[in-house]
Amino acid sequence: LGVRENGIGIDEKMLDAVHHRANGCPQFIEYIVRWALDKDLIEYVESHNSMSFKALDAHSDDDIIPRELSSIVLAAFNDLSPILWDALKIASCIGYSFDADVYNALTGDLDFIPKIKRLASSYDAFEMCDGNRYKWKHQAVYEAVKSLLINSQRQKIHSMIVEVFERRVDIDLGEVGKGDVHRLLARHCSLAQKWGSAFNQYMEAGKRAEEIYNFTEATRMYEEALSMQGKMTPKPLLRSRLLPTVKLGNCLRELARYEESEKVLTQCLAETERAMAELDGDEQMYVHVLTSLATLYQNKSKYKDAKELYEKALPIARNIQESRSSLWLAGQIAGYAEILRKSGDLPSAEALHREALDIRNLAAEEGSGTELELAISFTQLGCTLFGLKRFSEAYSEHRMALFSRFKYLDFSHGLVSESLNYCAESLCSLDRGCEGIPLAMHAVKIRKIVFGTSHPAYAHALSVLASCYYASGRSCDARDFLHECIDICESAFPKNHANMIPNLMNYGKVLRSTGDLRKARDVFERAITIHQINFKEGQRAAELEKCTQEVSEINVEIATETDQCKATEMKSPAELAIANSPQCMDIFSKGSPIIVVTDVGRDVDDEYCLVLLSALKRMHLLNPIAIISTLAPQEKRAHLARGVLDSLGMPGVPVGVGSSGGVAEGVELEVYSADYARPCSCVVKDGVQLMVEGLRASPDKSVQLLIIAALTDVATILQDYEELFQQKVKELVVMGGLKPLDDASEFVEPDTAYNNN
Numbered sequence: 001l002g003v004r005e006n007g008i009g010i011d012e013k014m015l016d017a018v019h020h021r022a023n024g025c026p027q028f029i030e031y032i033v034r035w036a037l038d039k040d041l042i043e044y045v046e047s048h049n050s051m052s053f054k055a056l057d058a059h060s061d062d063d064i065i066p067r068e069l070s071s072i073v074l075a076a077f078n079d080l081s082p083i084l085w086d087a088l089k090i091a092s093c094i095g096y097s098f099d100a101d102v103y104n105a106l107t108g109d110l111d112f113i114p115k116i117k118r119l120a121s122s123y124d125a126f127e128m129c130d131g132n133r134y135k136w137k138h139q140a141v142y143e144a145v146k147s148l149l150i151n152s153q154r155q156k157i158h159s160m161i162v163e164v165f166e167r168r169v170d171i172d173l174g175e176v177g178k179g180d181v182h183r184l185l186a187r188h189c190s191l192a193q194k195w196g197s198a199f200n201q202y203m204e205a206g207k208r209a210e211e212i213y214n215f216t217e218a219t220r221m222y223e224e225a226l227s228m229q230g231k232m233t234p235k236p237l238l239r240s241r242l243l244p245t246v247k248l249g250n251c252l253r254e255l256a257r258y259e260e261s262e263k264v265l266t267q268c269l270a271e272t273e274r275a276m277a278e279l280d281g282d283e284q285m286y287v288h289v290l291t292s293l294a295t296l297y298q299n300k301s302k303y304k305d306a307k308e309l310y311e312k313a314l315p316i317a318r319n320i321q322e323s324r325s326s327l328w329l330a331g332q333i334a335g336y337a338e339i340l341r342k343s344g345d346l347p348s349a350e351a352l353h354r355e356a357l358d359i360r361n362l363a364a365e366e367g368s369g370t371e372l373e374l375a376i377s378f379t380q381l382g383c384t385l386f387g388l389k390r391f392s393e394a395y396s397e398h399r400m401a402l403f404s405r406f407k408y409l410d411f412s413h414g415l416v417s418e419s420l421n422y423c424a425e426s427l428c429s430l431d432r433g434c435e436g437i438p439l440a441m442h443a444v445k446i447r448k449i450v451f452g453t454s455h456p457a458y459a460h461a462l463s464v465l466a467s468c469y470y471a472s473g474r475s476c477d478a479r480d481f482l483h484e485c486i487d488i489c490e491s492a493f494p495k496n497h498a499n500m501i502p503n504l505m506n507y508g509k510v511l512r513s514t515g516d517l518r519k520a521r522d523v524f525e526r527a528i529t530i531h532q533i534n535f536k537e538g539q540r541a542a543e544l545e546k547c548t549q550e551v552s553e554i555n556v557e558i559a560t561e562t563d564q565c566k567a568t569e570m571k572s573p574a575e576l577a578i579a580n581s582p583q584c585m586d587i588f589s590k591g592s593p594i595i596v597v598t599d600v601g602r603d604v605d606d607e608y609c610l611v612l613l614s615a616l617k618r619m620h621l622l623n624p625i626a627i628i629s630t631l632a633p634q635e636k637r638a639h640l641a642r643g644v645l646d647s648l649g650m651p652g653v654p655v656g657v658g659s660s661g662g663v664a665e666g667v668e669l670e671v672y673s674a675d676y677a678r679p680c681s682c683v684v685k686d687g688v689q690l691m692v693e694g695l696r697a698s699p700d701k702s703v704q705l706l707i708i709a710a711l712t713d714v715a716t717i718l719q720d721y722e723e724l725f726q727q728k729v730k731e732l733v734v735m736g737g738l739k740p741l742d743d744a745s746e747f748v749e750p751d752t753a754y755n756n757n
Contacts, residue, residue, distance in 0.1 A: 001033070001051050011045065011052035021140075025659070030184035077123060077141075087115035088125065090218045092145040093157045102181060106164050109276035112268060134362050158192035159266040166197075182208060183221065187721040188614065190228060199228040203244060210247075213414035213450045215254040222248040233575070238275055242268055246285075253296050256456055262300075265293040281719050282330075283320050287313045291335050301534045303343035310336040324368050325375055330359040334380050341380075342498075344540035346387045353381040373405040375415070382422055386429070395426035415448035425464045433471025438647050440465035445675055453609030456499070459488035463503050466510065472651040473580050475513040476681040482507040498534040501527050501543060508547075512554060521554045574689040577682070578697050581625065591616070592625035592730075593698045595691055599631035599709035599754070601671035602639045606708060608642070614648035622704075624653045625694040628687040630709045631661035631754055633668040654694075655680075656687030661710030662757025687731045695721075695728040703728050710734045710757040 001010075018032050036042050036053070043050050077088070090112060096101065106112035117132055120126040126134045126140060136142040149157075150370045165185050186201030206221035225244040229236065245268050252261035268289045294309035337352035348691040357377035363369030382397030402419035409416055420443040424436035444465055447458045466481035486503055493499055493727040504527040511520035528547045533542065596613065600606040616622040627645065629637035638657045645653050663669060691713065695703055707714055711734060718725055737753040750756040 001037075001656050003044075003051060007049070008044065009048075011048065011050045014042075014052050017053065068676065072336035077125070080123070084115055084119060084123075087112060088121060089153070090157055090161070091116060091126075091134075091136070091148065092142060093161070095155055096139070096142055097129065097133055098182075100132045100134055101186060106161065110160075112163065155192055156651045159187045159194070161188045162192050162194060162197065166433045182653075186221075186224065186228075188226075195228050195231040199244075202228060203247075206244075206247060206251075210251065215251045217542060219248060219251040219255065219386060219695050222251060237282075238272075238280070239282050242272065242289065243283055246289055249296070250292055253292075253299060258300055258494065261296050262293075263521040265289065265296060269293055283316055287317050287320075287332060291332060294339060295335065298339050298342055299499075300494060303339060303498075303534075306339045307336075307343065309338055325359060325363040325368060327360065327363050327369055330356040330363070332379070332588070333359070334377065337384070338380060341384050341387060344535065346384055349384045350381070350388065353377065353384055357381060370408075371404040372408055372415075375401040375419070378404070379419065379422060382426070386422075386426060389429075391426055391429040395423065395430060398422040398426055412446050412449060413448065414450045414457075417443045417450065420446070421461050421464050424468055428464070428468045428471045431471065433468040434649050434651055436468040437465065437472065437651050438649050440468050441647055441676060454488060454491065456489060456492045459492070459503070460489075461483040463506060469508055469651065470506070470510050470513065474651055474682055475510050479507075479514055482510055496530045496533050498530065501530055501534075504530070505543070505547060505550075508550060511548070512557075517554050517558050521558070522550055524550045525552070572686075572689065572693075573684050574656070574686055574693045577656075577684050577690060578625070578693040581652050581654050589619045592704060593625045593694075593702050594704040594706060595622050595626045595628065595694055596624060597628045597630055597658065597705070597707045597709050597713060598641065599628060599637060600644065601637045602631070602669065604672075607644055609708060610644050610646060614645075615651055617650065624650065625698065625703070626654050626656060626687075626690050628656045628658040628691060628713055630687070630713055631669060632663040633671060634658055634660060634679075634681075634687075636671045638687075639679050640671065640674060640677040642680045643674060643678060643685055647676045652691055654682075654684060656684040656690035657715040658687035659710070659716070661712055661754050688713050691717055692721055692724065695724055698728050700727055704731045704733065705729055706733050708755070710754050711736075712757055 018029055028256055033042075041053055042051055043054050044050075045522065055548070073624065077085075080088070087110075090106075090110070091098070100113050100116070104113050104555065107114065111182065116126055120128075120134065120137075127137050129135050162185065165181075165188070173619045182201045182205035186198050186205055189195075189198035189201055199697055201223035202221045206218045206225065209215070209218035210223055229241065229244065230741070245264060247384060249261045249264035249268065252258075252264060272281060272286050272289045276283075290309045290313035294306040294313070297303070297306035297309065314332055314336050317329055321329040327583045333352050334356040337349045337356065340346075340352065341349035357374070360369050360373050360377050364371070364374055370514050378397045380399035382394045382401065385391075385397060386394035398419055402416070402423055405413065405416045405419050420439045424440035426445065427433065427436035440461065444458070444461045447455070447461045451457045462481045462485040466478040469475070469481065470478035482503065486500070486507060489497070489500055504523050505720055508520045508523035510518075511523060519609075524547045528544065528551070531544050531547065535544075596609070598606045598609065600610065612628070613622060613624055617624060627641050629635075629641050631637065635659050638655050645655065695717075705714060714732075735755050737751045739749045739751050741748065
């Protein structure tokens with residue numbers, strides 16, 4: 001406006017109006033202001049000593065600067081060729097940003113991506129973002145190009161995009177997820193008003209989302225499919241009409257949105273039964289709806305209702321599927337078996353699961369089934385055998401399922417986490433909880449990514465990890481994980497849900513082991529109440545009997561807990577850590593005792609050292625009796641060391657916090673992060689005392705000391721416990737570090753590395 005030198009300002013409202021219309025783009029701000037000057041819309045307001053739009057207070061910026069400014073905004077593109085204009089129009093129909101890998105399918109027919117690259121480099125219309133994605137450089141240009149197209153033109157462009165994709169959708173799309181392609185194609189079909197094609201693509205996108213356990217996305221896709229279905233003419237047949245609704249209900253169930261799921265599936269059942277009564281039904285769809293609703297009732301602990309629905313469905317399924325290799329029939333049989341298993345009829349459940357496994361085996365032999373279908377039966381049969389306390393057989397089944405899934409699926413797949421979880425649970429029941437912890441840790445990590453931290457599947461993984469820690473003598477860790485697990489279940493399940501019972505029993509058992517007897521008794525009594533609400537007399541009787549027995553035993557312990565507490569309080573944390581460590585029981589049968597001092601977290605080589613230590617421990621060559629973290633921040637290093645040892649199957653090896661390693665007070669060196677690093681109450685705060693207790697518990701001249709970090713803590717022991725050191729230590733190995741040697745050097749000299757502190 002040429003007024004800056006005169007000390008004249010710009011009205012804030014005018015600034016906001018221009019900025020809003022130009023979306024902050026300097027080039028378009030200049031166009032809009034020049035246009036406003038040409039229209040004589042800007043004036044000097046003497047009372048404010050500023051330039052402003054005329055009558056701005058009485059009008060919105062839409063009135064002052066109409067949206068129909070395409071000619072102004074797009075003036076920079078006046079010299080574009082018609083071919084490049086077409087590319088701009090196609091891009092405006094695709095959206096504000098788009099993946100070049102996905103839309104590369106348009107390159108062959110329309111030469112689209114090369115044109116976008118040219119528009120980006122020569123006309124500044126697009127820019128790269130997030131890998132190989134393009135986005136419009138300026139929102140104003142995007143909006144302006146969109147405004148040039150009338151509805152029929154947009155519909156024609158979307159139809160053209162659909163035709164290209166339909167011819168090329170099976171091409172190799174590299175790393176692009178096919179679910180994304182189907183979702184994008186469904187949108188283009190919808191905007192092209194090809195309702196049937198849009199319906200099919202949304203259904204396929206929903207299926208792909210279910211396969212990767214993204215039930216939130218699958219729910220959205222099935223809702224979109226239903227929306228497309230409402231616009232289709234003629235209306236589809238019963239099966240096609242109900243399929244997206246049933247799938248929507250199943251996804252809502254997986255998201256623990258039980259009331260919504262029940263409403264959807266109940267409506268489906270009513271419509272199906274009405275069609276069956278009119279002799280216009282589809283028996284297979286009727287079975288599908290019955291079993292979907294039954295599975296929901298199972299999840300809600302309504303076992304009687306679930307059984308009644310399956311008892312209707314299974315005879316129909318057997319009647320309409322004569323083939324003895326029908327995977328569909330195997331699924332129906334296994335579904336009923338799962339209801340029986342959850343309701344406590346384990347022998348019947350085992351018989352049905354073995355029948356389903358036989359069918360799936362036959363299908364695999366005929367080539368109509370895969371190992372992944374067999375893995376379903378291995379898993380279901382394994383869970384049933386586990387309930388029958390045949391833990392070795394259960395572990396064998398779950399192990400076969402894990403091998404099959406790991407062979408064909410990504411390690412982070414939800415089904416792999418399921419098998420890891422069940423293998424860990426079986427190992428725990430076989431008194432091999434230490435081996436189960438690494439598997440359970442992986443399962444927790446995968447389920448956190450796949451399901452999120454509020455889903456029952458994640459809670460179940462936490463429960464299994466807690467059981468493994470408890471079996472390994474780490475009750476405090478088990479308590480923390482179970483507390484989180486129960487909080488999730490309280491939110492996800494209806495009040496007094498039967499799935500709470502196993503978690504409450506585990507929680508009560510752990511609380512009892514930590515000495516919190518009154519809270520443990522309350523937890524077991526709540527489990528008894530929930531059991532009585534959900535089950536008839538005789539159903540899952542072992543659970544009820546166990547809870548009742550626990551309450552009786554806890555009452556006895558409460559009466560005598562004073563004497564027990566006094567005996568426990570006499571020992572220091574270091575003494576308790578060594579006394580409870582399985583490494584210190586029958587030391588030599590487990591290998592040569594060793595103490596490692598490490599500054600893990602600076603360089604990965606210290607973690608490699610612990611990996612090698614775990615291998616030598618499994619071979620009974622070395623028996624780690626303590627790991628000491630040193631070098632500030634030594635507490636964080638101890639948490640990392642604890643997580644490393646747990647993930648390597650060494651949860652019983654005590655970890656202690658050493659000294660700062662000679663680092664100046666207030667200075668903390670780097671510690672890299674890891675998912676498995678977490679604060680743990682079992683880490684001994686006094687690492688020197690932990691080493692002392694480890695030495696005292698070991699035979700004379702047996703302990704090897706490996707120091708791959710600062711020497712400070714071992715020096716303290718030499719100074720304060722010299723006699724003990726001489727009596728117990730067999731060998732001392734230090735990493736150290738030397739200054740370079742030359743011909744004039746008479747002695748080696750230590751360098752200034754922290755390892756020599």
